[in-house]
Amino acid sequence: MQQRMRRNILWVLLCVMYVGRSPGQQQVDSTLGIIQSLYEQGSYLSAEVESRRLLDNRSLQPSSRIAAEQYLAFCLVAQNNNLSAADHFLEILALDSTYTLDPILTSPKILAVFDQAKRRQGEIKQSGEKPRLEPAGSAVNPSSVSFRTLIFPGWEQLHQGRTTKGYVLLGAGILSLGSTMYFDVKRRDARSQYLGADSPGSASSRYDLYFKYHKAEYYAAATFVLLYLYSQFDAFFDLPPTSSPITLHISSGPQITARFSF
Structure with missing residues (x-):
């Protein structure tokens, strides 16, 4: 199993x-x-x-x-x-x-x-x-946000070209989700051992181990949920940490724009 x-x-x-x-x-x-x-x-x-x-x-x-x-x-x-x-x-x-x-x-x-x-x-x-330099707004065009933002943290950021933040969110999401699943397996195994204890002392130590895995699973799952919610909002609003992009404007006639993002 x-x-x-x-x-x-x-x-x-x-x-x-x-x-x-x-x-x-x-x-x-x-x-x-x-x-x-x-x-x-x-x-x-x-x-x-x-x-x-x-x-x-x-x-x-x-x-x-x-x-x-x-x-x-x-x-x-x-x-x-x-x-x-x-x-x-x-x-x-x-x-x-x-x-x-x-x-x-x-x-x-x-x-x-x-x-x-x-x-x-x-x-x-x-x-x-x-030309004059002006800071550009950091909001992302909502029409450009795709279904990827619903699938996994960081995927939409990678699609938008924000690779650094995308890989950080993706790696943290994989780590937290993988930890959640791992601790869930360990918690179930510890629970089975606790229920099968044949003495009060053994039951007490096995319960402590079960409770430790239970807390670890909870914190890992909570971390993934927070990452997921952050990724959702960031896909639309480009939340910190990020450096402000700079837009190059020419005041007369047309507007020429150049963005620099990190």
């Missing part, structure tokens, strides 16, 4: 460790493929939602971020939201000033919005205004 319980505990921990891995470039490329497919099928709103969700990942490589911004801008143009589309083209130009669109493969409507964004970028450069 105990050996079977140990195997179950090990299996649960291995599964949690597997699903808690941070999304890699292969997953990002797969998501970009889905966005491209949605856009080509004319599902512009769905493609926009997926693009915004991908852009919420703070660990995106610049090339992947540019691709996601591009599809988002294309979707916004298709939905006649040219002003917002131009803002996202500006985000791309801030990442890569040499970025261009193929005039043959790109629709004239998108090219017109992109040219508008390039003119706005030129106006910003000519104005010669110095």
Whole structure:
């Protein structure tokens, strides 16, 4: 019985460790493929939602971020939201000033919005205004929070790109949950030994051992519950410990944002 319980505990921990891995470039490329497919099928709103969700990942490589911004801008143009589309083209130009669109493969409507964004970028450069640094709010966009926050502490943080906090919460969650299950097995075994005691002295010592495992199981379970609740709130509000990200603003014309988080 105990050996079977140990195997179950090990299996649960291995599964949690597997699903808690941070999304890699292969997953990002797969998501970009889905966005491209949605856009080509004319599902512009769905493609926009997926693009915004991908852009919420703070660990995106610049090339992947540019691709996601591009599809988002294309979707916004298709939905006649040219002003917002131009803002996202500006985000791309801030990442890569040499970025261009193929005039043959790109629709004239998108090219017109992109040219508008390039003119706005030129106006910003000519104005010669110095950027100012302002602290950005630490709240996470609630629409970007996925089902992962309900599964296990730290998984959603890893998905959001906050890998340090994500791995800390994931490791602490695995440790506390594993301890809870381990002490539960030991408590049950100690209880069986206590009930089978054949003398008052033996019963007293075995009860002390049972009570010790009972308390250890309680504290381990309470620790996991606290970690779980903290992870839930942190997924939405980016709770401390964290350093305040910094946003770069340009006061005239469009707003260019750069986030630095640790």
